[in-house]
Amino acid sequence: MSVQVREGAPSGEAELAGLIADSQELTGLVDEVRSRLAGRWAGEPSLLARMCAHAHTPPGKLFRAILLIESALAVGGDPRWALPAAVGAESGHVASLVHDDIIDGDDTRRGRPAVHTAFGVGDAIVAGDALIFDLFAGLAECRAAGASADRVVAALAVVSRCGIDLCRGQSLETELHGSGRFDHETYLNMVRLKTAALFRAACECGALLAGGDPRQVRALGRYAEHLGVAFQIRDDLLPYTSSAAEVGKPDTSDVRNGRLTLPVIIAHRASGAADRAVIEAALSGIGDPATARADLSDVLHRTGAVTATAGWARRYLRFALAALHALPVTASRARLAGYAEAAVGRDR
Known part of the structure; x- marks a missing residue:
């Protein structure tokens, strides 16, 4: 069955918000997630509570929480059984950002000081750890919300496996950087582990907790991995297609950390000796990061790497959309397709 990717769709956050607004039920559920997150650490006058609240502020797009709720709806289950897990999914995502910012040395997140910038590295690590445990607390709360004990245990297994995959991906990224090899296969494996893990956890958990059958859970897992x-x-392109103000974090992070992202790998493979030297110098960590980013951006655009990378994103978008055909035709399935299109079309 062929899958059509819509051209000219609204970009990113605006489309995501529009899709949510189409469903009164979904809007109410997402609002409840926001409310629960806002109150999660409120009223506790401790350093840990202040750090965790800071990490959640301003709230992000709640994309993983939305995917979890939508997956519950897509299998025809009661999404309220999975609502605490949706809250936990956002905590798990934010935990990964706290730790990423420390690893990458990025001082800002969502347009304000990162947790380690505001509170120090040691305490920020503790805050990130607490948010990971909050993810598991959310899963446990699903039993009281109506999910059966066996499905809560199955969801716990999914999240544990995906969390370890995320760590494997982070470690593989370090190996890729250290190797100096511009290898797109290793890059794709790293991304499947590091980034796609939390997407898989969200979608598979939503389906499991709401009573989905094994075929539906597998389909949503495939959708999530490709998404x-x-x-x-798409995220790899943002430093070269959007401003730091739009993205909410430094646009020099990838250059400062010598990160071998897909556009860089494609450009290096397509370049002659002179441009390869520019790429390698830009990623060396020597000199002004802003100048290095500008030099690298010029090579990426001239070699067609930006366009080629966008093509790879659309390829995986098609895979994600194809996976949805195993699900019943519902408004939730249509919105899941829309979320994938919005993610590839976003500018932040």
Whole structure:
């Protein structure tokens, strides 16, 4: 069955918000997730509570929480059984951002000081750890919300496996950087582990907790994995297609950290000796990061790497859309397709 990718769709956050607004039920559920997150650490006058609240502020797009709720709806189950897990999914995602910012040395997140910038590295690590445990607390709360004990245990297994995959991906990224090899296969494997893991966890958990059958859970897992890869490929382009103000974090992070992202790998493979030297110098960590980013951006555009990378993102978008055909035809399935298109078309 052929899958059509819509051209000229609204970009990113605006389309995501529009899709949510189409469903009164979904709008109410997402609002409840926001409310629960806002109150999660409120009223506790501790350093840990202040750090966790800071990490959640301003709230992000709640994309993984939305995917979890939508997956519950897509299998015809009661999404309220999975609502605490949706809250936990956002905590798990934010935990990964706290730790990423420390690893990458990025001082801002969502347009404000990162947690380690505001509170120090040691305490920020503790805050990130607490948010990971909050993810598991959310899963446990699903039993009281109506999910059966066996399905809560199955969801716990999914999240544990995906969390370890995320760590494998982070470690593989370090190996790829250290190797100096511009290898797109290793890159794609790293992305499947590091970025797609939390997408898989969200979608499979939503389906499991709401009573989905094994075929539906597998379909949503495939959708999530391809979506996660497409999402990260698009993310790799943002430093060269959007401003730091639009993205909410430094546009020099990838250059400062010598990160071998897909556009860089494609450009290096397509370049002659002179441009390869520019790429390698830009990623060396020597000199002004802003100048290095500008030099690298010029090569990426001239070699067609930006366009080629966008093509890879659309390829994985098609895979994600194809996986949805195993699900019943519902408004939720249509919105899941729309979320994938929005993720590939986003500018932040």
